[in-house]
Every structure is written in C-alpha cells, then in structure tokens.
Amino acid sequence: MLQRIPEGDEKLRYCCDSCDVIFYQNPKNIVGTLPTFEDKVLLCKRAIEPRRGKWTLPAGFMENGETTLAGAIRETAEEAGARVKVQQNNLYTLFNLPYINQVYLFFRAELEDLDFEPGIESLEVGLFSEAQIPWNEIAFPVVRSTLEHYFLDLANSVFPVRMFDVHYDGNRQINTNLVSHSHDD
Numbered sequence: 001m002l003q004r005i006p007e008g009d010e011k012l013r014y015c016c017d018s019c020d021v022i023f024y025q026n027p028k029n030i031v032g033t034l035p036t037f038e039d040k041v042l043l044c045k046r047a048i049e050p051r052r053g054k055w056t057l058p059a060g061f062m063e064n065g066e067t068t069l070a071g072a073i074r075e076t077a078e079e080a081g082a083r084v085k086v087q088q089n090n091l092y093t094l095f096n097l098p099y100i101n102q103v104y105l106f107f108r109a110e111l112e113d114l115d116f117e118p119g120i121e122s123l124e125v126g127l128f129s130e131a132q133i134p135w136n137e138i139a140f141p142v143v144r145s146t147l148e149h150y151f152l153d154l155a156n157s158v159f160p161v162r163m164f165d166v167h168y169d170g171n172r173q174i175n176t177n178l179v180s181h182s183h184d185d
Contacts, residue, residue: 001023027102030061030103031071032104032106033109034093035058035109036110036111037127040127040128040129041057041147041150042082043055043057043126043127043128044125045122045125046139047123048121051139055133055143058079059079072107073109076109078119081117083111083112084112089161092106093142093163094106095163095165096163096164098167099168114127133147162178162180163181
C-alpha cells in the first residue's frame with residue numbers, strides 16, 4: 001500500500017498497486033441530541049477520554065447503516081439512558097471541523113420522561129437550567145456553542161438551524177464562524 005494520486009483524482013490517497021483499490025479516508029460524523037425538559041438541558045459527564053470528567057451533550061460516532069437522527073437518538077440512549085422524542089425541524093447545529101476531519105450534528109429533542117441514568121461512557125447525567133450549567137467544565141467548544149445558542153433561542157422560542165466552520169488560529173485558539181443560518185418565518 002502506498003500513497004499516490006489516482007487517475008482522475010486530485011488528492012493523495014492510499015492505493016493498492018496490485019489490485020488498484022483506493023482506500024478513501026473521509027471525515028467522521030459525530031451525532032447527538034440537545035435533550036430538554038422544560039427550561040433544562042440534559043448533560044453527561046464524560047467517563048472516557050478525551051475530556052474525561054467534563055460535561056457534554058450525549059453524542060458519538062455515527063454507525064454505518066444508520067441515519068444521522070437515528071444515530072443521535074441511539075447515542076442519547078447509550079450515554080444518558082434517556083428516551084427522547086423529536087419534532088420536525090429538529091436539526092439544530094452543524095459544525096465542520098476540517099482540522100480533525102469531523103462533522104458534528106446536534107438535534108433538538110424532548111425527554112420522553114425523567115427516567116435517565118449514566119451509560120458506560122458517562123460518570124453522571126443531570127438536568128441543568130442555564131444558570132446551573134457548569135460552563136467552565138464543558139468538554140468541547142461545539143457543545144458550549146450549541147448550549148449558548150439554545151438558551152438565547154429559548155427566550156424567543158425560535159430555533160433556527162446554524163452551521164459553523166471551526167478552525168484553530170496561529171495561537172491554537174479556536175475560531176467558530178457562522179456560515180449558515182436558517183430563518184423561521
């Protein structure tokens with residue numbers, strides 16, 4: 001196996017010279033929910049690296065053969081033991097992270113009940129109002145951004161879909177740029 005630019009392509013790829021198979025490496029999709037109950041959000045304290053012990057929304061890698069929404073619902077059940085229901089227009093935030101080849105998608109969801117518990121990848125789960133959220137202990141910038149927008153949108157009961165590009169600048173600071181914003185009429 002060696003790297004070369006296959007005929008008709010423009011990117012360096014891993015290729016097998018004996019059978020001409022091209023091994024594509026594509027971004028990973030991370031899917032999750034923003035599970036809510038009244039004015040509170042369900043968060044999980046991570047039991048795994050990276051960011052063990054920090055708080056996040058229930059999310060994880062999408063599996064082959066499932067839709068993004070089905071994966072988000074599955075991850076919510078696995079990490080928080082929670083059952084959620086989703087309405088139409090439930091896609092909420094999408095983050096492109098080209099520097100680590102990932103795409104995050106979060107869907108708004110309502111808890112079906114308050115019967116939830118930590119899964120194997122969570123130390124704790126809990127419902128938090130905006131004032132109760134441990135803002136300095138949020139695991140990932142995409143989670144923080146999703147939560148911040150949610151509480152701003154909650155005040156108006158309008159939840160547009162937003163897409164962001166996330167990059168590191170020269171000082172290793174994260175820059176999150178809004179590139180798309182839907183409008184509810």
